[in-house]
Amino acid sequence: MKILTAPRMERCIGCHSCSLACARLVHKMLSWDMAGIRIASSGGLSTGFEARTCLACLPAPCAAACPTGAYAQRKGGGVIVRKNLCIRCGECAKACPVDAVFLAPDGEPFVCIHCGRCVSYCPHDCLELADVGTEGTEESHARESAS
Amino acid sequence: MTNEQFKVLVVDLPAGRGAITLLEGRDSLAGGSGLTAMLFDKYGLPDRPWDDPEQPLIFAIGPLTGYFPLMSKTVCAFKSPYHDQYAESHAGGRSALSLRFAGFDALVIRGKALAPSCLSVGSRHLELKDVHFLWGMDLLRTGKMLRRMYKGAGHRSILRIGPAGENGSAMACINVDTYRHFGRLGCGAAMGAKNLKGIVILGDGSSSLPEGKAYPKLFAEVYRKMTDTDMMEKYHNFGTPINMAVLNGISALPIRNLQKTSDPGIEGITGETFARDTLLRNAACAGCPVGCVHLGFVRERFMQENRYLYRQVSYDHEPIFAAGAMLHVTNAFSVLTLLDTAEREGLDIMSAGVALAWATEALEKGIVTPRETIVPLKFGDETAYREGIHHLGAASNDFYRLLAQGTMKAAEHYGGADFACVLGQEMAGYATGEVFFVSQALGLRHSHLDAGGYSYDQKNKEPDVDGAVRFMVQDEQARVLLTSMVSCLFARGVYGDQVLSDCLRSLGYLNLADGLGDVSRNVRKLRWRTRLRTGFDPRTVSIPKRFLEVETWRGRIDSAYLNALKDAYAAAILALGQEDA
Numbered sequence: 001m002k003i004l005t006a007p008r009m010e011r012c013i014g015c016h017s018c019s020l021a022c023a024r025l026v027h028k029m030l031s032w033d034m035a036g037i038r039i040a041s042s043g044g045l046s047t048g049f050e051a052r053t054c055l056a057c058l059p060a061p062c063a064a065a066c067p068t069g070a071y072a073q074r075k076g077g078g079v080i081v082r083k084n085l086c087i088r089c090g091e092c093a094k095a096c097p098v099d100a101v102f103l104a105p106d107g108e109p110f111v112c113i114h115c116g117r118c119v120s121y122c123p124h125d126c127l128e129l130a131d132v133g134t135e136g137t138e139e140s141h142a143r144e145s146a147s
Numbered sequence: 148m149t150n151e152q153f154k155v156l157v158v159d160l161p162a163g164r165g166a167i168t169l170l171e172g173r174d175s176l177a178g179g180s181g182l183t184a185m186l187f188d189k190y191g192l193p194d195r196p197w198d199d200p201e202q203p204l205i206f207a208i209g210p211l212t213g214y215f216p217l218m219s220k221t222v223c224a225f226k227s228p229y230h231d232q233y234a235e236s237h238a239g240g241r242s243a244l245s246l247r248f249a250g251f252d253a254l255v256i257r258g259k260a261l262a263p264s265c266l267s268v269g270s271r272h273l274e275l276k277d278v279h280f281l282w283g284m285d286l287l288r289t290g291k292m293l294r295r296m297y298k299g300a301g302h303r304s305i306l307r308i309g310p311a312g313e314n315g316s317a318m319a320c321i322n323v324d325t326y327r328h329f330g331r332l333g334c335g336a337a338m339g340a341k342n343l344k345g346i347v348i349l350g351d352g353s354s355s356l357p358e359g360k361a362y363p364k365l366f367a368e369v370y371r372k373m374t375d376t377d378m379m380e381k382y383h384n385f386g387t388p389i390n391m392a393v394l395n396g397i398s399a400l401p402i403r404n405l406q407k408t409s410d411p412g413i414e415g416i417t418g419e420t421f422a423r424d425t426l427l428r429n430a431a432c433a434g435c436p437v438g439c440v441h442l443g444f445v446r447e448r449f450m451q452e453n454r455y456l457y458r459q460v461s462y463d464h465e466p467i468f469a470a471g472a473m474l475h476v477t478n479a480f481s482v483l484t485l486l487d488t489a490e491r492e493g494l495d496i497m498s499a500g501v502a503l504a505w506a507t508e509a510l511e512k513g514i515v516t517p518r519e520t521i522v523p524l525k526f527g528d529e530t531a532y533r534e535g536i537h538h539l540g541a542a543s544n545d546f547y548r549l550l551a552q553g554t555m556k557a558a559e560h561y562g563g564a565d566f567a568c569v570l571g572q573e574m575a576g577y578a579t580g581e582v583f584f585v586s587q588a589l590g591l592r593h594s595h596l597d598a599g600g601y602s603y604d605q606k607n608k609e610p611d612v613d614g615a616v617r618f619m620v621q622d623e624q625a626r627v628l629l630t631s632m633v634s635c636l637f638a639r640g641v642y643g644d645q646v647l648s649d650c651l652r653s654l655g656y657l658n659l660a661d662g663l664g665d666v667s668r669n670v671r672k673l674r675w676r677t678r679l680r681t682g683f684d685p686r687t688v689s690i691p692k693r694f695l696e697v698e699t700w701r702g703r704i705d706s707a708y709l710n711a712l713k714d715a716y717a718a719a720i721l722a723l724g725q726e727d728a
Contacts, residue, residue: 013438014301015431016244017216017370024356025363030213031353032248032302032433040301048428049301104353105271123374123436 001076002129003056003114004037011124012049014039018118018127025117027110033102036112037127054078054100054112056132062111065095071111076132078114150210153182153252156268157190160258160341161200163275165268174658174666178209179633180235181670182253183224184677187233190255193680197226198315198340200259207253208246209633210659212434215366215650216373217638219243219434222630223329225337229317229553229572232681234332235592235674239432239635240324241350245304248350260342267297270352281344285309285491286322289344299349306346309493311540312339316551318498318539318573322490326430326440326461330495331594332572362653369650372641374436382439382637383429387464388418391472394577397605397700401468401578403475403526404504405568405693408578412477416467425479427459435635445483460487465595468576469500473568474507475526488533492540501573502554503535509563519546519561565692579604580701581709582615584694589685589716590623591674596636598622608701610708616715620723627674628667675724685717 022035032038037053056077063071063079070085071092079092088107093099102110116129151173158165176185183205190203204225211218221242227234246254250270260266260275263282267274276296281289286309293305304324311319312335319335320328329335338346356362373379381389391413394400398409414420425443432440446457460483470476470485489496507524509515517523521543522534542548550557554573558564568574570584571593577583583600590597598619607614626636634642642650644663651660659666690713695706 013429013431013440014433015436015438016433017436020213020434023353024366028356028358029353030247030356032244032350034353038301121370121436123438 001132002116003077003132004053004112004116004118005128005130006037006051006053006126007128008124008126009049009051011126012039012051013124014041014049015123017121017123018051021118021121022112026113026115034104034110035102036110037118038102051126052098052100054114055098056114061095061097062092062101065091067091074114079111081109081111081113083108150252153178154250155186155253155255156251156273157255157257158266158268158273158275160256160260160264160266160275160343162258163260165273173210173656174662175669176673177628177631177659177666177670178212178252179207179220179222179631180627180674181631181666182207182209183222183235184233184670184673186253186255187224187677188673190257191226191233191677191681193233193682197228197231197337200341201257202226202337204256204334204337204341204343205253206242206246207633208243209631210654210656211632211634211647211650213244213247214654216370217435217437217635217641218632219432220630220633220635221246222633223321223334225334226681227317228315228333228336228340230332230683232683233677234334236321236329236331236334237596237630237633238321238323238327238329239435240327241302241304241433242306242323242327242348243633244433245302245348245350248302248352249348250352250354254348256341256343256346259340263342263344265293265296265345265347266343267347267349269299269349272349272351278344282313283310286493287325287491290322290325293345293347297347297349299347299351302350304348304350306338306348307493308335308338308344309491309540311493311551312336313344314540314542314551315339316494316540316542317553318495318502318551319493320495322493326442327432328495330497331592333495335493335495357654365649365653369641369646370436373638378640379437379637383437385418385422386439386441386462388421388441388462388467390418390464390576391467392417392419394579399577399579399605399699400472401568401574401576402472404473404508404566405574405578405697406508408697408699410472410475410477412475413472415477416471416479416482418464421462421467421479425462425483430461432635437637439637443479443483445480445487458483458487460490462486465576466496466500469497469573470532472576473500473504474532476529476532477527478529481529484529485532485536488536489540492536494536494540497575498554498573499536499539501568502539502550502557503532505554505558505563505567506535506550508566509558509561512563514563515546515561519544521547567691568693569691570694571688577601578697578699580699581610581705581712582607582619584690584704584709585615585712585716586619588688588690589713589720591678596626598626610705612708612711612715615712616719619716620719624667624671627670628663631666631670672723675720676726679721679724685720686714688713688717
């Protein structure tokens with residue numbers, strides 16, 4: 001199972017190519033909000049950037065909070081989203097401890113689905129689609145560095 | 148998805164309210180430079196002064212903004228305090244994508260706020276806030292305060308002015324997101340005259356994209372060209388300061404108020420030196436993977452015990468030329484310190500550096516005295532220039548107040564016009580020859596970006612008036628098409644007519660895609676007509692004697708060629724902008 005990680009954000013130049021790619025390719029939108037990865041300056045441009053994206057929790061609190069089953073636990077971490085089951089209650093966003101779920105003005109949630117389509121659009125190789133194994137294996141380190 | 152009409156937010160500052168206006172013209176003017184000229188035609192007052200409260204301050208993006216890589220610039224248009232005529236200045240940062248996601252093709256600001264204010268707009272938001280407590284505050288601190296006062300970190304653009312913009316300086320810039328600028332021709336004063344300290348544009352909206360695979364496929368192709376080829380290497384490696392050593396090597400770098408065009412000391416401020424000794428990291432405009440913004444650092448020991456502070460300062464060729472070569476400051480850290488000083492004042496460093504270079508020579512020659520300059524300005528003296536920049540921004544006395552209106556204005560009063568390095572406004576960092584001098588002196592923006600005259604000079608040795616004028620006219624036309632989309636001009640190697648047409652077609656702008664030739668001619672004509680209507684007469688432009696004394700790798704400037712070129716280009720401009728019969 002693979003998850004999206006952002007292990008090299010110190011390299012980020014704030015071009016937003018990743019979030020624009022997610023919005024364009026996954027959600028068919030032109031937006032820097034309606035995306036599973038969103039870039040923000042961490043306290044002004046002079047201090048660099050951070051990626052707001054799903055850390056692939058296992059178990060995922062957003063899935064546990066979803067009252068309709070629109071968010072279901074994804075094997076290896078994160079969630080599988082079925083938007084046709086979503087009632088726009090926003091509980092997923094409230095449950096996320098790292099503000100990784102964006103709610104559109106109409107309440108539609110946007111979260112990373114760990115597809116990795118953003119990765120190739122990063123010009124500085126900040127992002128990585130990493131394999132995750134079971135706890136205690138070498139691959140589990142990928143999760144630790146997912147930030 | 149496509150906006151066949153221009154959606155323009157027109158803000159009435161005294162009322163603190165705005166109105167959405169839908170305007171025709173997409174197929175004939177595209178957006179950006181074309182749209183700003185059209186909006187000035189509609190809202191501008193050609194016969195009234197620049198600081199008349201009713202003069203519009205305009206920001207516009209284009210049809211491709213945000214949809215394709217490097218379509219990341221905003222065009223600002225205004226009546227300039229520098230020459231009281233129509234002017235454009237361009238900037239990136241997050242301004243362009245913020246306007247796109249706020250949902251507007253343009254923002255037009257009219258009237259004067261009743262108190263020092265900050266305007267914030269977004270897709271579901273318009274507010275004018277009293278910020279009298281920020282008036283007088285330096286530009287960088289203002290940015291920090293505005294960041295704290297408004298939401299939307301990372302997905303917004305914050306435009307602000309410093310003391311220079313409040314003081315009506317014709318050299319005042321508008322800072323965009325800390326490291327970018329609407330730099331030239333005094334747009335900061337145009338904003339200050341409206342009692343506007345800041346503008347926050349919140350990019351909190353979204354729009355749908357075309358169905359099917361054609362658009363994402365084309366995006367991927369354009370993106371690959373921008374990132375995979377060597378074309379952009381110049382911009383993301385050493386950045387534009389790579390020009391410093393190149394121009395110095397061919398005796399084409401303006402040094403020491405253009406007394407020289409080459410000097411061994413320039414080694415201390417080349418792009419290579421900045422990268423090796425000062426480069427901290429890079430940054431990008433939103434929507435651009437190239438990341439040409441180079442951030443250097445300076446540290447300052449502020450206590451005897453080892454206590455330091457540090458600053459991050461963006462650098463480029465033009466600021467290094469102005470604060471370094473022109474002032475003969477040849478230490479990279481000293482140059483960064485001067486850039487930081489100018490930033491705090493909200494000054495365009497290109498104009499400030501060139502103006503202080505003139506003031507230094509005027510002081511040397513006894514044309515002005517230390518009573519005027521307050522500090523003993525001296526080539527190479529960082530400390531003196533730090534103080535000089537502050538006095539220029541603060542308009543500390545009559546001399547600096549006049550100098551801040553333009554070097555030639557001061558020279559007309561005190562003398563020393565022969566060595567004022569003014570080509571329409573303070574010169575850019577090229578002493579390549581006759582074509583560049585004429586191109587900047589007569590160009591609509593008085594910018595090295597109006598047409599590639601500096602490049603023509605380097606490729607064509609023999610005088611050729613007709614060929615050079617043809618080049619400037621054609622190159623300007625190609626560039627205004629890009630600045631109507633609105634592309635970064637660094638992408639001009641990728642965005643040829645065919646690629647632009649394909650991009651527009653993929654979004655559904657079919658008429659625009661088929662009519663690019665007409666569009667670029669329309670925009671060029673409208674811009675020139677607008678400039679001429681506000682009083683510009685290219686036949687009256689004079690090029691100071693100092694430019695005729697320049698020696699480049701080709702030898703001394705050919706004054707007969709320069710004058711013939713100037714007359715011919717002036718005639719061409721008048722023809723381009725003539726009123727319809």
